[in-house]
Amino acid sequence: xxxxVESGGGLxxxxxxLRLSCAVSGFSFSSYWMxxxxxxxxxxxxxxxxxxxxxSEKHYVDSVKGRFTISRDNAKKSLYxxxxxxxxxxxxxxYCARDPDAYCSGGTCFFFxxxxxxxxxxxxxxx
Amino acid sequence: xxVLTQPPSxxxxxxxxxxxxxxxxxxxxxAGNDVHWYQVVPGTAPKLLVYVxxxxxxxVPDRFFGSKSGTSASLAITGLQAEDxxxxxxxxxxxxxxxxxxxxxxxxxxx
Numbered sequence: 001x002x003x004x005v006e007s008g009g010g011l012x013x014x015x016x017x018l019r020l021s022c023a024v025s026g027f028s029f030s031s032y033w034m035x036x037x038x039x040x041x042x043x044x045x046x047x048x049x050x051x052x053x054x055x056s057e058k059h060y061v062d063s064v065k066g067r068f069t070i071s072r073d074n075a076k077k078s079l080y081x082x083x084x085x086x087x088x089x090x091x092x093x094x095y096c097a098r099d100p101d102a103y104c105s106g107g108t109c110f111f112f113x114x115x116x117x118x119x120x121x122x123x124x125x126x127x
Numbered sequence: 128x129x130v131l132t133q134p135p136s137x138x139x140x141x142x143x144x145x146x147x148x149x150x151x152x153x154x155x156x157x158a159g160n161d162v163h164w165y166q167v168v169p170g171t172a173p174k175l176l177v178y179v180x181x182x183x184x185x186x187v188p189d190r191f192f193g194s195k196s197g198t199s200a201s202l203a204i205t206g207l208q209a210e211d212x213x214x215x216x217x218x219x220x221x222x223x224x225x226x227x228x229x230x231x232x233x234x235x236x237x238x
Contacts, residue, residue: 004172035227039167044129045216047227061226095173111220111227113163115184117172 002026002116004096009121016086020121022079022096027116030054030074033102035114036081038092038123046092049081050099050111057104063089086125093120130155131217131230138236139207147233149200149217155228157198160220164193164202167214167232176215177202209237 008020020036036048049070050059058070069082079096097114104110132150139145149162156162164177175184177193180200192203200219204211217230 037173037227039173044232045165045167045173045218045229047229059225097173112161113175113178113218113227114165114173115175115178117174119170119172 004098004116004118006094006096006118006121009094009123011124011126012086013127014087014125016125017082017084018086018123020081020083020094020096020123022118024077024079024096027098029072029077033099033111034070034072034079035097035099036070036079037095037097037114037117038090039095039120040092048094050102051079052102052104052109057109059109083123086123088125091123091125093122095120129231130221130224130228131219133215133217133230133233135231136234136236138238140238141207141209143207144203144205145207145235146204147202147215147217147235149202149230151198151200151219151228153198154223155198155219155221156195156200158222160222162193162195162200163218164191165216165218167216169214173216204235207235207237211235212237 003025005023035050051070067085071080097117100115101112137145161179166174180195181193190205214232221228
């Protein structure tokens with residue numbers, strides 16, 4: 001059974017930092033691109049960041065570039081999101097999710113959809 | 128606002144059919160990028176409902192039917208059931224933004 005379990009969410013003050021983790025089981029973690037997607041209450045889903053299966057390539061939505069860092073430890077089957085300089089606009093439930101078909105070819109990467117998701121880690125940025 | 132446009136809500140009586148539209152542009156759906164649909168129930172993990180326009184993952188009933196044409200896509204739910212009450216999101220990839228993009232979500236209410 002595939003399982004993705006996020007942890008590390010919580011309440012943080014504006015300007016603060018938080019590190020989310022996602023523990024994965026049930027599939028060959030080191031073979032897949034992984035992602036963070038957030039759900040902002042009243043605003044819907046937003047993709048945040050992606051990381052290649054070997055960690056060699058990372059992509060971010062513009063609004064988090066320079067503030068968030070996605071990483072992974074394939075030996076621990078874990079995905080991480082380091083979030084710095086947090087603001088109220090980052091308040092959301094953060095999900096880790098797998099893209100089963102993402103790949104890169106000839107210098108271009110192709111992305112598709114998310115087949116497995118975790119249950120989410122709520123992050124609230126407030127003073 | 129979201130790159131893909133969905134109606135905020137749709138509703139129907141048990142057993143009826145409802146359809147959720149998802150309108151994009153020439154840089155995403157119209158560029159030939161596939162459309163995927165998710166069901167989100169508050170407090171639970173989002174669930175992939177339809178992938179690559181019309182395919183259903185194992186375990187998803189055939190009451191859920193996806194289609195795509197031009198710059199739009201739609202999700203039809205037939206034989207509406209109380210358990211179908213949830214938020215539904217379409218998703219594609221945008222070649223100009225170079226990001227996954229989502230619709231704003233549609234709340235389905237069973238009357």
